[in-house]
Amino acid sequence: MNEAVEIFSQVPRTVNCAQAVAAGLGRRELLPELGSCGGGRAPGGRCGALHAALLLIPERARAAAEEEFRRRAGSVFCREIRAAGKFPCRSCVEAAAELAESALGRGER
Numbered sequence: 001m002n003e004a005v006e007i008f009s010q011v012p013r014t015v016n017c018a019q020a021v022a023a024g025l026g027r028r029e030l031l032p033e034l035g036s037c038g039g040g041r042a043p044g045g046r047c048g049a050l051h052a053a054l055l056l057i058p059e060r061a062r063a064a065a066e067e068e069f070r071r072r073a074g075s076v077f078c079r080e081i082r083a084a085g086k087f088p089c090r091s092c093v094e095a096a097a098e099l100a101e102s103a104l105g106r107g108e109r
Contacts (some may be wrong), residue, residue: 002024002094002097002098002101003023003024003025003097004020004021004023004024004025004026004049004093004094004096004097005020005090005093005094005097006024008020008024008089008090008093009018009021009023009090011061015031015032015074016034016035016037016038016039016048017037017038017047017048017049017052017089017092017093018034018037018038018042018049018051018052019031019034019035019037019038019052020049020093020097021048021049021052021053021056021093021096021097021100022034022052022055022056022072023102024093024097025056025097025100025101025106027056030052030055034048034051034052036049037052037099039078040077040078040082042078042081044077045068045077045078045079046076046077046078047075047076047077047078047092047096048077048078048092048094049089049092049095049096049097050065050092050096051071052096052100053065053069053096053097053099053100053103054066056100056104057099057100057103057104058103058104060074061103062082064103065100065102065103068099069099070093072087072091072095073087073091073092073095074086074087081102095104
């Protein structure tokens with residue numbers, strides 16, 4: 001299990017999906033900025049976990065990461081993902097962190 005998923009899964013939950021991705025990738029300084037990006041409140045209604053991942057990766061890798069996330073989750077929009085009921089938030093965090101790690105050349109930890 002990657003670090004972002006571990007952080008997101010802690011009880012009680014102290015971070016949202018976007019914050020978990022940033023923290024899991026060692027970017028805790030982004031937590032305040034991402035505090036309002038969970039639950040469908042990321043810009044444009046995008047999944048917060050994906051939003052955080054896209055902030056962290058090089059611009060040249062963003063389109064491919066977004067498309068791969070769409071392939072896995074069925075959408076890039078939180079409401080659509082949640083409405084389908086097939087890809088829970090934990091899976092969004094896992095996929096987004098994995099895509100960011102790959103784009104950053106980190107691979108599995």
